[in-house]
Amino acid sequence: MLKSNIKLTILFLLAIFSFSKINAQAWDVPADKKAKNSYIKFDENTAKEGEAIYTKNCVSCHGNPGKANNLKTLNPIPPDLGAAKTQALTDGELFYILNTGRGAMPSFKNTLSEEERWKTISYIRSFNKQYVQVVSKTDPTKSKLVKIKLDVDSLTNKIKVAVIANEIKGVVLLKDAEINMFVSRYFGKLQIGKTLRTDSVGCVLFDFPKNLPGDSIGNLEIVINVNDEIYGEIESINKVKIGVPTNKPSLTEKRAIWNVLKLAPWWIIITYTSILLGVGFILLLIIKNLFKIRKLGED
Amino acid sequence: MMDQSKKNKITSDLLKPIGITKTFHIWMGFLTLSLAVCLYAYMFQLDKGLVVTGLRDYVSWGMYISNFVFFVATSLIGMLISAVLGLSGVKWASPLARIAEIIALAFAAVAGLVIVSDMGHPERLLNVFMYGRLQSPIVWDVTVVTVYVLISALLLYIPLIPDFKICHEKLVDIPKPLRNIYKLLSLNWKGTEDQEKLLKKSVWILSILIIPVALAIHTVTSWLFASTSRVGWDSTIFGPYFVTGAFVSGTAAVIIAMFFYRNSYKLQDYITELHFDKMGKLLVLVSLVYLYFNLNEFMVPGYKMKKFDATHLHALFAGRYAIMFWLVQIVGLILPILFLLFGKMRKPLPMTVIAVAVLLGAWFKRYIIVVPTMEHPYLPIQNVPMNFKFYTPTLIETFVSLAPFILVLMIITILSKVVPIIPIQETIEHHEESK
Numbered sequence: 001m002l003k004s005n006i007k008l009t010i011l012f013l014l015a016i017f018s019f020s021k022i023n024a025q026a027w028d029v030p031a032d033k034k035a036k037n038s039y040i041k042f043d044e045n046t047a048k049e050g051e052a053i054y055t056k057n058c059v060s061c062h063g064n065p066g067k068a069n070n071l072k073t074l075n076p077i078p079p080d081l082g083a084a085k086t087q088a089l090t091d092g093e094l095f096y097i098l099n100t101g102r103g104a105m106p107s108f109k110n111t112l113s114e115e116e117r118w119k120t121i122s123y124i125r126s127f128n129k130q131y132v133q134v135v136s137k138t139d140p141t142k143s144k145l146v147k148i149k150l151d152v153d154s155l156t157n158k159i160k161v162a163v164i165a166n167e168i169k170g171v172v173l174l175k176d177a178e179i180n181m182f183v184s185r186y187f188g189k190l191q192i193g194k195t196l197r198t199d200s201v202g203c204v205l206f207d208f209p210k211n212l213p214g215d216s217i218g219n220l221e222i223v224i225n226v227n228d229e230i231y232g233e234i235e236s237i238n239k240v241k242i243g244v245p246t247n248k249p250s251l252t253e254k255r256a257i258w259n260v261l262k263l264a265p266w267w268i269i270i271t272y273t274s275i276l277l278g279v280g281f282i283l284l285l286i287i288k289n290l291f292k293i294r295k296l297g298e299d
Numbered sequence: 300m301m302d303q304s305k306k307n308k309i310t311s312d313l314l315k316p317i318g319i320t321k322t323f324h325i326w327m328g329f330l331t332l333s334l335a336v337c338l339y340a341y342m343f344q345l346d347k348g349l350v351v352t353g354l355r356d357y358v359s360w361g362m363y364i365s366n367f368v369f370f371v372a373t374s375l376i377g378m379l380i381s382a383v384l385g386l387s388g389v390k391w392a393s394p395l396a397r398i399a400e401i402i403a404l405a406f407a408a409v410a411g412l413v414i415v416s417d418m419g420h421p422e423r424l425l426n427v428f429m430y431g432r433l434q435s436p437i438v439w440d441v442t443v444v445t446v447y448v449l450i451s452a453l454l455l456y457i458p459l460i461p462d463f464k465i466c467h468e469k470l471v472d473i474p475k476p477l478r479n480i481y482k483l484l485s486l487n488w489k490g491t492e493d494q495e496k497l498l499k500k501s502v503w504i505l506s507i508l509i510i511p512v513a514l515a516i517h518t519v520t521s522w523l524f525a526s527t528s529r530v531g532w533d534s535t536i537f538g539p540y541f542v543t544g545a546f547v548s549g550t551a552a553v554i555i556a557m558f559f560y561r562n563s564y565k566l567q568d569y570i571t572e573l574h575f576d577k578m579g580k581l582l583v584l585v586s587l588v589y590l591y592f593n594l595n596e597f598m599v600p601g602y603k604m605k606k607f608d609a610t611h612l613h614a615l616f617a618g619r620y621a622i623m624f625w626l627v628q629i630v631g632l633i634l635p636i637l638f639l640l641f642g643k644m645r646k647p648l649p650m651t652v653i654a655v656a657v658l659l660g661a662w663f664k665r666y667i668i669v670v671p672t673m674e675h676p677y678l679p680i681q682n683v684p685m686n687f688k689f690y691t692p693t694l695i696e697t698f699v700s701l702a703p704f705i706l707v708l709m710i711i712t713i714l715s716k717v718v719p720i721i722p723i724q725e726t727i728e729h730h731e732e733s734k
Contacts (some may be wrong), residue, residue: 060682071682201458261432272433272442279446282508286453289501293460296494297487 024126027089029096036092037136038116039232042122050123053116057108065127074104082127085261090276094121108181110189110225121231138232146174148224148236152208163198163226163234173202178227181206183220184237192222214243303387313719314469316564323716327709332417334705340698341416348421351695357680358673358690362457363417365665368701370410371444371520372541372706374547377403377451378502378513379585382506393729394569394721398556400455401720402549405515405710407448409703411441416699426597436522450509456484457501461724464488465471498516517541524668530611531672540592546585546659547632554578554654556711560720569721572646579645582657586636593628604633616662623663631660 040046056080063069078084086094098117101107125131136298145167151160161181163174177198182189182256196204214220220243228233255263344351354361382398383391415421431438463485467478488494518538525537534540557578561570563593600608601616615624636651644653670690678686692700714720 132396258435259434261430261434265434268433272439276442279508279512282504283449283453286457286501286505292459293488293497294486295493296491296497297489 027093027097028100029093033096034090036095037134038091038095038118038121039136039138039140040118040122042125042133044117044126046119046122048123048125050119050121050126053112053120054123057112058120061149065124070161076103078105087128087131091121091125093122110180110191113235114227138230140232142230143232143234146226146228146231147236148226148234150222150224150238150240152240152242154242157208157210159201159208159222159240159242160222161198162201162203162208163228164202165231173200174198174226174228174231175200175202177202177229177231178291179204180225180227180233182223182225183212189223192296208242210244212243213246214241216245216247217241218243218245224240301694306727309730310465310469310723312566312568313721313723313726314466316560317466317470317719318567319716321564323712324350324449326712330712331711334702336710337698337705340695341702342697343505344416344419344699345421347501348380351693352693353686353690353696354417355687355690356683357676357687358670360417360669360673361690362494362670362692362696362700363413365662365669366703367410367413367687368480368520368541368665368669369662370406370413370658371517372665373514373548373552374403374406374410374447374451374543375542375545376405377454378509379549380553381454381544382513386506386715390729393725395553395557395574395578396724397455397458397718398718399549400451401711401714402552402556404448404451404455405707405714406537407444407451408710409706410444411448412706413703416433416702419487427678436519436526438722439519440516441521443512443519447512447516450505450512452503453503453732454509457498457505458722458725460484460486460488460498461490462719463492466719467610502646505697514542517545522734524672525656526566529676530607531668531674534596536592536595540589543585543589543592544661544664547582547589549657550582550585551654551657552633553657553662554582555651557656558651558654560715564715564720566721569726571732575644575647575650576642579639582650582654583639585637586632586639587656589631590636593632607675607677613669614671614675615667618672620667624667627660627667629662630656631656724732 008232020211022044027070048138061074061078061173062081063078064082065080066084068080070078070080087146089097095117097105098112098120099109112120125133142165145165149162149164151162152158153160159181161179163177163179165172165174166220166263175198179196179198183244184190193206196206198204212220218241219239220241222240222242224236224238228234252259255265255267255280257268326702352361352363354363377400380392383395386395415424418424427437427441467481467485467648470478518541521537521541524532525534527533553555554575557570557574560566595613597615601612604612614620635657638653639650644650674689
């Protein structure tokens with residue numbers, strides 16, 4: 001009895017705690033993230049591209065920046081991003097918020113690329129006349145030097161990911177880089193395991209599930225996403241034969257209720273046509289009778 | 300053999316309403332003017348799109364589709380009176396058969412137009428014929444409504460053949476082209492035994508054929524709703540529920556028509572109090588059956604109150620639609636049944652008043668079937684303006700919805716000015732038999 005009371009109390013406190021956490025207005029952004037800057041120079045073009053991304057992903061809750069048409073029925077209220085409070089945040093803070101999400105706000109880390117995320121911020125900044133951008137010293141061309149190698153152990157179903165950069169001075173192993181692994185699915189990317197960091201030789205080991213359905217020969221599309229302080233964000237898409245071969249015929253291959261007219265079920269075609277023909281035949285019979293009546297009355 | 304003077308009296312009595320009178324001009328003028336107003340509203344909708352209506356993403360079937368269901372429903376009465384009662388040898392119903400058939404034809408013919416009013420792009424109606432799928436109840440509905448209109452027209456026309464002959468012979472004052480049309484339509488009718496036999500046989504075949512077709516037209520209309528899994532529509536009894544409901548509104552419509560025909564055409568000798576009495580009893584019968592289906596339709600899910608059903612049923616029983624719902628059930632169904640149990644209430648005037656209440660109830664019942672369900676989708680309605688969540692018809696929509704009624708009245712008015720609404724030949728035969 002007492003035990004369950006304690007449990008209830010803890011649950012209650014937890015609930016209050018988590019609720020107040022959601023309600024908290026300020027974001028707790030780590031100092032290094034706060035100082036992060038965009039490697040893309042914000043201009044009219046980036047803002048324009050950002051607007052398209054914003055309209056797709058953000059406008060439904062935040063409204064149009066500066067128009068104060070944000071959705072005030074949500075808790076916490078998604079702020080108008082043109083307002084001074086948002087504009088007072090650093091680019092790094094905005095980037096962090098965009099990456100992590102909170103409460104009803106989803107994380108955009110895996111749905112938007114880094115470039116897209118910075119362009120969205122560029123659009124938000126275009127509403128602030130006083131804003132002066134500090135461009136990151138990260139060289140975006142450096143990401144092109146990075147090579148991601150996948151090593152699949154089909155016995156243990158482990159995938160080793162090695163990340164290297166081919167610098168002019170020689171091969172550099174990317175240490176302590178953030179690695180995410182995803183598998184492309186119907187409606188988006190499925191993350192495999194957790195976000196890992198590369199070891200001293202630039203490698204990480206992922207346990208790959210054994211039961212993921214692949215295509216007819218078991219191929220899966222594996223997306224590796226690398227995030228490095230120096231080299232930035234790199235993504236590679238690999239076709240790997242590691243899934244369960246699945247040969248599901250398409251739902252629109254056979255005759256079915258939901259299919260196109262040409263692939264309508266036979267029973268519907270037969271029933272509909274025969275009823276229509278039957279009724280048509282009877283109506284013709286009636287018309288014939290009318291002609292007969294007319295003929296009979298002729299002098 | 301009945302004496303000639305009686306025969307002549309019947310003929311002249313029943314032919315009297317035919318022909319254009321001053322009242323007809325005034326009435327048609329009024330209808331034309333009202334139709335023009337409604338058409339103006341429709342032009343506005345055509346120009347601006349459906350945004351001028353209360354229809355939005357969630358409630359996309361509003362007043363228009365309710366109207367459509369009501370029109371299809373009311374048209375079913377032709378089948379009940381001329382086919383079911385006719386085939387079962389119910390003699391008293393035969394003078395009413397033509398009125399019922401006229402109502403059926405008018406409502407069924409206009410029902411198709413009502414659907415078009417719900418389309419922002421009416422020209423896309425052609426897509427149903429070009430790209431329609433046989434699997435879709437919409438294609439079945441288009442087919443079956445067309446067939447029903449055809450059969451109803453034939454069932455109206457064929458029994459009229461002998462009467463057209465009489466019209467041609469007796470109506471000597473009307474313009475010659477009109478008389479010639481009567482002659483053409485009478486198909487050289489001489490009343491010979493062979494002709495008689497063919498005509499009776501054709502009517503008999505059509506009367507049988509129209510029963511499944513009429514059942515199909517409203518069952519398929521109900522399937523437009525019941526073939527989805529939405530709350531309030533996901534019901535296995537929707538077919539019979541719609542069909543029995545259709546008999547209620549159709550019977551009420553015939554009673555109202557009877558009252559007006561009887562008084563304005565001086566047909567007291569032909570549409571007698573006996574007919575009203577019988578029609579009253581018929582209305583009680585069909586209403587009781589409908590009440591039974593209503594009980595099933597609301598009591599069974601109401602007892603279980605499954606999560607999503609509950610939202611819907613609360614809106615009907617105690618929420619936004621409560622007043623409409625209970626008015627429809629009590630004033631439009633239960634009270635008429637109770638009142639009509641008394642012989643005094645089955646007299647022409649009180650019964651017509653009751654029939655008007657029933658018909659209004661029937662219209663609002665269709666609204667209750669169509670609209671609240673659309674306000675209660677399974678997925679929550681989020682991030683939309685307030686007027687997306689709840690549907691309120693606009694004035695323009697109301698005018699556009701009135702247009703089909705005006706059209707029906709016009710068709711009925713014109714038809715009853717060119718054909719005898721009580722079968723002359725049949726009435727004479729009836730009198731001879733009863734002698």
